[in-house]
Amino acid sequence: MIRPHFPTRFLQWGTPMRERTSGRTVGGFRNLFLQGPAVTLLLLWMLVPLGMTLWFSFQRYNLINPMISGFAGWDNYTYLLTDPALWTAMGNTLLLVGWVLAISVIGGTLLAVLFQQEFFGRGIARLLVIAPFFVMPTVGALVWKNMLMHPVNGVFAWLSNLLGLPVIDWFSSMPLTSIIIIVSWQWMPFALLILLTAIQSLDDDQVEAARMDGAGPLAIFWFITLPHLKRAISVVIMIEMIFLLTIFAEIFVTTSGGPGLASTNLAYFIYIRALLDFDVGGASAGGVIAIILANIVAIFLIRTVAKNLET
Amino acid sequence: MNPTMTKKLLLTLLAWGIALIVFFPIFWMILTGFKTEGEAVATPPSLFFEPTLAGYHTVMARADYLKFALNSIVISFGSTLLALIVAIPAAYSMAFLPTKRTQGTLLWMLSTKMLPPVGVLMPVYLLFRDMGLLDSQLGLTIVYMLMNLPIVVWMLYTFFKDIPKDILEAGRMDGAGTVQEVLYLLLPLTLPGIASTGLLSVILSWNEAFWSLNLTTSDAAPLTAFIASFSSPEGLFWAKLSAASTLAIAPILIFGWMTQKQMVRGLTFGAVK
Structure with a gap:
């Protein structure tokens, strides 16, 4: 990940060596760690039900009649x-x-x-x-x-x-x-x-x-x-x-x-x-x-x- | 009387007339809550009557009223708390450690909000049934947290962005780590913003009715479902319905009035400030 304003930060942060050697990945990991939970949760919340809805929409599936089953096509x-x-x-x-x-x-x-x-x-x-x-x-x-x-x-x-x-x-x-x-x-x-x-x-x-x-x-x-x-x-x-x-x-x-x-x-x-x-x-x-x-x-x-x- | 005064008086009449008409259903409901069942259905409607707390007593005496109210409180505050815990770090990194992808992530989060609940009703219902989450406080808490997460992240992001970076950097110079920086600098500085974000999330969860009607039956049913149960023949008890409704909307109305200004940001994803 590219971080804008990197030079100024690098000057102000007081840990120049660490920043310089692994600046990109440190920022990347930090963002991943901070945003990870929110992104993962929303991704699951979106993809799992969406995928299932799509899947079910091509299935014969009735909750009270298990005899109805199988692929339904369109x-x-x-x-x-x-x-x-x-x-x-x-x-x-x-x-x-x-x-x-x-x-x-x-x-x-x-x-x-x-x-x-x-x-x-x-x-x-x-x-x-x-x-x-x-x-x-x-x-x-x-x-x-x-x-x-x-x-x-x-x-x-x-x-x-x-x-x-x-x-x-x-x-x-x-x-x-x-x-x-x-x-x-x-x-x-x-x-x-x-x-x-x-x-x-x-x-x-x-x-x-x-x-x-x-x-x-x-x-x-x-x-x-x-x-x-x-x-x-x-x-x-x-x-x-x-x-x-x-x-x-x-x-x-x-x-x-x-x-x-x-x-x-x-x-x-x-x-x-x-x-x-x-x-x-x-x-x-x-x-x-x-x-x-x-x-x-x-x-x-x-x-x-x-x-x-x-x- | 000078013309500007006349204009102001006319405006006052017009605006107050409209405000009172728009507010009338709420006013009428509050009033009906203090009537006896007989007066509640009287024609012509009685405007002057001896107020009684009978409606409130009947509602409160129903053992299950408190259960519904408690469910509403636990679910809406629980989901808000969870959403804030997950959203604060995310909004922090988006506001203070922006990358090329930040904007894309924000917009993607907004897009998850566009998934209509009715489109995913079936899978969520079946997953919850299989996981034993149907009619549970935990299940509804999770759904509301996910439902509000994008709005909470967005709102926090717009509040965090207003904080000058220099302040946080000064803290960093003094040796504050990320955690201390967030706890001792960012949170106190943005507390009003965080509070209104939280209140908006509570309001949205409290009033949500699609998932609460479809995913709960009795044990975890919140007030929306309790009020909906009055749509059956029991709805004939108008005083009782009004008393219960007044209790159900009063806290939210006050929260809404308190935070209306900041709420506009959250509701429009920062597009209107």
Whole structure:
């Protein structure tokens, strides 16, 4: 391993002889020793399950029926890809990810601009508005399901009655929309938290100069604030995407993927295959598809972060 | 009233209006926790009522509530402690002994975070079944430690990088070895950063629900699984559910509020500071 700044270190370290004779290997061994445990653990955590998922996806393997065994070739994949349920789940996944992203990113950006302004009690208002991000997903989903969206005793039903509007039975008439609302409520504060931090590094002088030149608030937002937030927004989008692709707990405690498949996403679909149908082969093939999807997003995220490391 | 004052008042109204709407579900849950079961489901919803601790008493009286809470505490703090022990040396060497490979290693660590848990559910489930780790505190601790390790390394790395190298080198001149250097110089200097890294890891483990729902059934089930059990018909007891939920989220909400600033770094892998 090559160590930059070697000459200065070598002068300052006070052990010139040892450093000089075995400088490269000493540094190399030291790094290996220090980083070794973390790297080894993560390598095992990644490769072993990944390899097993790939292997299982080509096997006939059912947990409750040992008679089903042997090499399956592409059978698990063809079976899965021709199953309309998979495509329903994929469609739901895309709808869920797309809508939550749109709501949380647009909402988060506008709120970041609002909560950046001077107003009374700003500190406390900020704490309140980011709070949902720290709430356990099972708690958040159940509070919405029982206390807000319940068609008889929920707050929304009471409000609808008060305004003379028809009462909506959220989870049976629009299950996916309900889940999108709940998940957006959890993730918009995340976008806000990140973007509020990013907006604080905006140069006040630049904004002031634009204002002097006669730029209105909208022009300032569009031509100065938004370009400044570009990178932060792209990071938010990618991180949210990775989490949103595999939303599970919110569906588990509210609709269980139903009615029918109406709110089943890819993660829930694989869960049904795996732990309810005990079809290891099929679930693993689904897992491989989920991994491929996540990696498409991941490549872009890693590129953005890498760009940041260099500067 | 001058125009800037009017503007500030309008902004205050708008921002507080939004903040209160966003916070309302949490507020409503806390409030419901202090109602009787009858009041909890009353229509129209009662805003003014005689607060009672009955919900809390029922939750605490359930012998298993404490078991779930204890599981959450042991698993999230245990996994965080393990992650810090493994990550501190790694982050130290990346920040102070950088090589050409450091950047690659960091990015590779980030990439392990991209593996969707549902993609490896089957192998992890089967491995844990064969090793007797299903429904055990140890099993979930290991999973959470590995899940958070990349974030912990990244966050520590960004905090360590801010420490001027001269300080450590001065220590070295005075004859401090690596261990002493880390223990007596680096750790005290970066303690706030390490604390917020640890808190973020605790928060993520505490709230994690995919692995806890799939890898535990009863013995090692943490609070996420306990709350999820209310989704069954038992969910009709709203006051009880609210009391249990309030207890489950209160510590995390406070941790989150305390560390929100530093957390942004960790959550965005240093891309936003």
